[in-house]
Amino acid sequence: MQALYAQLLVGLINGSFYALLSLGLAVIFGMLNIINFAHGALYMMGAFCAYFLLNVAGIGYWPALIIAPIVVGIFGMILERTMLQWLAGLDHLYGLLLTFGIALIVQGVFQNYFGSSGLPYAIPDELKGGMNLGFMFLPIYRGWVVVFSLVVCIATWYLIEKTRLGANLRAATENPTLVRAFGINVPRMITLTYGLGVGLAALAGVLSAPINQVRPLMGADLIIVVFAVVVIGGMGSIMGSIITGFALGVIEGLTKYFYPEASNTVVFVLMVLVLLVKPTGLTGRAA
């Protein structure tokens, strides 16, 4: 029983990464209608950004949590301005192919220079060590990841669903022409939204740097699962993707305990089941 609690908690930790990443994807898809396949590569760039900040500029983990998402977010906005914006209104497939190509190029470039084994990034001193919860030894850093990503997820949801800015955004997706008539700069808003989604990916990258090796392929390995999360949660649904992210982390954790060999398939089995029963995803609305 104790072991089960431990697995649930570990699942929740992994779920926080799924939630952060799928949230970014959902924001981008919901607002821009782009299936952002470059998300994994941008997550990886966030981790590398933290690594460079530390090893080149001597800037530690805490500032990196803010700087890396901004730097990578700006990179994302440049992508949007120079390439993605021309695909607006076209079939989803174009955006998917373009971002997939970008992901391959970015990963290839990083792999060329840094190899595949990755680079070390230590846990910040303040979050080192762990505490004994009775049923498991919880590394403090992992606890921090869960709490912090939960806060970020809820803040993002609040920003989009409950604030005036979010309302404008949602209106701009619904009917860009009309919103423009109100004097709102829609293209700039879309660029900023893409930047926000990308920044969330980079933030997840910084969070994961001390846990995983900082590797060029760290995102590629994760992105497929994250896409499954988004599909299960319902494309474009913000709350849906947050909840499914955490839930799938837990389900995956349990699989690792009961039948570890299936742990990297279970998410896809679930995806198939959900699509068969409810093609729009758990919280998605019918198109």
Added chain:
Amino acid sequence: MKHRISALLLGTALALAAGGALAQDKNVKIGVLTDNSGLYSDLGGAGSTLAAQMAIEDSGLAAKGWKIDLVSADHQNKPDIGTTVARQWIDVEKVDIFVDVLNSGVALAVNNLVKEKNAIMINTGAATSDLTNAQCSPNTIHWVYDTYMLANSTGQALVKAGGDTWYFLTADYAFGHALERDTAAVVVKSGGKVIGTVRHPLNSSDFSSFLLQAQASKAKIIGMANAGGDTTNTIKQAAEFGIVSGGQKLAGLLLFINDVHSLGLKVAQGLNFTETFYWDLNDGTRAFSKRFSERMKNKAMPSMVQAGVYSGLIHYFKTIDAMGGNPHDGVKVVAKMKEAPTDDPLFGKGTIRADGRKLHPAYLFEVKKPSESKGPWDYYKLVGTTPADQAFRPLSESACPLVKK
């Protein structure tokens, strides 16, 4: 049209005649089949292609009228892709010899194909000891290391040091299974006990669930029967969950210098594991490694897989040069390679056994403390050497049909 065909026929006839007259064909094509983009690409990958290139240059065969071609491909750690490439290489590109071929799953698949087509494989990357046991082939030489040797050296040393209860964390494919099986056998034989095992999918990024299970088992040793990125992530996350500080010991059953480099000494210090090559062993290894690292994009020192590519090809080149030409007959060349002793600056003097096993000493290393290291890549302390004749599975235990008993 008719004209063309007859011209073509004439050309073919001439070429055939010329081929007959020129009995000494001095063309060789080498194929480096490896992981160029995935989790093992630092161990083999571009470094293996570079090692092959250096072997070609150092062999001096070009000056003797040989024409040596080199091709390389990425098998993406998928046996089906590996065999498709290999088949095309043999049938269309006329590749004579395969080197590297890391990943046991791919290696076993290519092993069958190479035998069927009578080509040659010098395997320097795959770990499974089946390549020279039940699956042995007259066309294959297993050059650098295998799971039996790793188990024998690292496993025995750890049980002797008091680590008598083991829990395995195993990569769920041919390699992990072989390494777990061979190590478990050594543990039991040395008086230890295996109390559990958990198998994780290849290329996992999070190991915390598996580590918690290992932790709960209370085994003294957690044997990591995985490799590459899987191992480095396991080690890093084990530190996080306080596994080593809780008194359990991690055993890296297969670690490479690139893994240690990527972990950093702070995390990796104190780990024991076995390799058959280290760049700082002697003058010969140092000279080669310096030349190698200068030509590598990230200035990495060679892994034992890459060193094996060089060493294996040097012996191959010596053999075909002594034969006076390339017969394009895998069984024939491999038989000749087994007859002659091997000698190169990287692995020293050695021999190749009837079952295709290349013999050389195995070294038990310990990773240095950060304070003991003089700089990048100065990572290992030699703590023990198993002589060549004891390092690998004895022929008396072999299930290989090529071994006459």
